[in-house]
Amino acid sequence: MVKYNALKYLYDVEKTIGTGGFAKVKLATHLLTGEKVAIKIMNKSLIGDGCPRIKMELEALKDISHHHICKLYQVIETKEHFFIVMEYCSGGELFDHIVEKNKLSEFEARLFFRQILSAVAYLHNVGYVHRDLKPENILLDRDLNLKLIDFGLCAKPVGGMSSHLQTSCGSPTYAAPELIKGHQYIGGKVDVWSLGVLLYALLCGFLPFDCDNIENLYKKILSGKYSEPSWLSEESRKIIRDMLQVDPKERITVDELLSHQWITMGCLDPVTHNSLNLYHEKNNEVLNALGKYHMIESEEIWERINKWDYDYDTATYLLLLNRCKQGLPLRLSTQSRLRYKIQGIP
Numbered sequence: 001m002v003k004y005n006a007l008k009y010l011y012d013v014e015k016t017i018g019t020g021g022f023a024k025v026k027l028a029t030h031l032l033t034g035e036k037v038a039i040k041i042m043n044k045s046l047i048g049d050g051c052p053r054i055k056m057e058l059e060a061l062k063d064i065s066h067h068h069i070c071k072l073y074q075v076i077e078t079k080e081h082f083f084i085v086m087e088y089c090s091g092g093e094l095f096d097h098i099v100e101k102n103k104l105s106e107f108e109a110r111l112f113f114r115q116i117l118s119a120v121a122y123l124h125n126v127g128y129v130h131r132d133l134k135p136e137n138i139l140l141d142r143d144l145n146l147k148l149i150d151f152g153l154c155a156k157p158v159g160g161m162s163s164h165l166q167t168s169c170g171s172p173t174y175a176a177p178e179l180i181k182g183h184q185y186i187g188g189k190v191d192v193w194s195l196g197v198l199l200y201a202l203l204c205g206f207l208p209f210d211c212d213n214i215e216n217l218y219k220k221i222l223s224g225k226y227s228e229p230s231w232l233s234e235e236s237r238k239i240i241r242d243m244l245q246v247d248p249k250e251r252i253t254v255d256e257l258l259s260h261q262w263i264t265m266g267c268l269d270p271v272t273h274n275s276l277n278l279y280h281e282k283n284n285e286v287l288n289a290l291g292k293y294h295m296i297e298s299e300e301i302w303e304r305i306n307k308w309d310y311d312y313d314t315a316t317y318l319l320l321l322n323r324c325k326q327g328l329p330l331r332l333s334t335q336s337r338l339r340y341k342i343q344g345i346p
């Protein structure tokens with residue numbers, strides 16, 4: 001097992017749970033709290049040229065705090081690596097969940113879709129577009145809550161949400177027509193198209209535009225034609241049609257989606273974008289537990305936490321905040337206190 005010095009005394013690194021192009025994700029334990037985390041380890045030499053996308057992803061993640069977006073806890077940068085410590089989602093990928101169930105009932109699809117819609121509406125509300133929405137980028141936690149990940153392609157359009165973006169990115173299967181045409185596009189509209197492809201996959205168990213070769217895939221997407229299986233209700237067909245409009249001007253907006261009839265069916269309230277957890281709220285129960293542990297006044301602890309440096313203290317606070325919100329006891333392992341002390345952290 002490769003030992004990462006930067007993580008010593010802070011995290012117990014366990015197995016690899018994901019490997020991607022120039023990164024891998026490992027399951028780990030945050031030693032002070034005993035909580036599981038996922039650490040995305042990126043090798044700088046493989047990425048090169050100053051890693052702009054990683055910096056973009058990290059800046060975005062630091063601005064974001066939402067129940068259905070995978071939380072950033074800590075960032076450690078060394079000469080060779082970035083260690084990005086994030087929320088651990090133990091339910092795996094949404095993609096696998098759909099495959100295993102073949103397709104979801106309209107009721108289950110609605111519960112899932114409402115969660116992702118809330119995350120995307122929140123993202124747009126804080127000025128980001130995701131641009132790579134697909135089931136592989138959506139994970140489940142142990143309570144089947146959905147968590148959006150992978151902000152490597154997200155963008156914060158300079159001129160705000162109505163300004164145009166140019167970069168063609170994301171996976172073609174979920175990419176909007178205007179994006180694959182290389183036209184200027186509105187980021188928010190591109191996310192709505194991907195949401196349409198996603199909802200279609202949830203309800204049908206297969207993709208609206210799929211092809212063995214990229215040429216025919218593009219033709220299908222640009223035509224906007226897809227089959228409507230017999231089991232789709234009229235309302236399901238309607239909301240999918242509203243999202244899979246080739247002309248972005250005809251396409252429904254995220255705000256209109258929040259109160260769409262399909263979304264509120266079964267007397268459900270419209271979806272709200274505000275996140276359940278307020279952005280980095282001050283929690284006295286957690287501060288008291290930390291104050292006792294470090295034998296420092298909790299106000300002084302808050303002074304340090306409230307800088308949000310995304311250091312070990314940020315991770316400790318956010319992990320304890322998570323436990324506190326789930327009504328679980330707050331524990332700080334004294335055993336690792338010794339190691340903590342050895343490392344000379346005050």
Ligand SMILES: Cn1cc(Br)cc1C(=O)Nc1[nH]nc2c1CN(C(=O)N[C@H](CN1CCCC1)c1ccccc1)C21CC1
Nearest residue numbers: 018019020023024025038086087088089090092093136149
């Ligand atoms: C698949 N799986 C099964 C179980 Br059980 C837990 C998981 C799991 O991955 N859990 C998990 N929790 N938190 C994370 C993960 C995975 N994960 C990820 O960020 N996973 C992505 C997955 N991308 C989807 C499309 C391309 C790669 C990843 C990015 C780079 C390299 C490897 C993986 C985070 C850190 C945010």
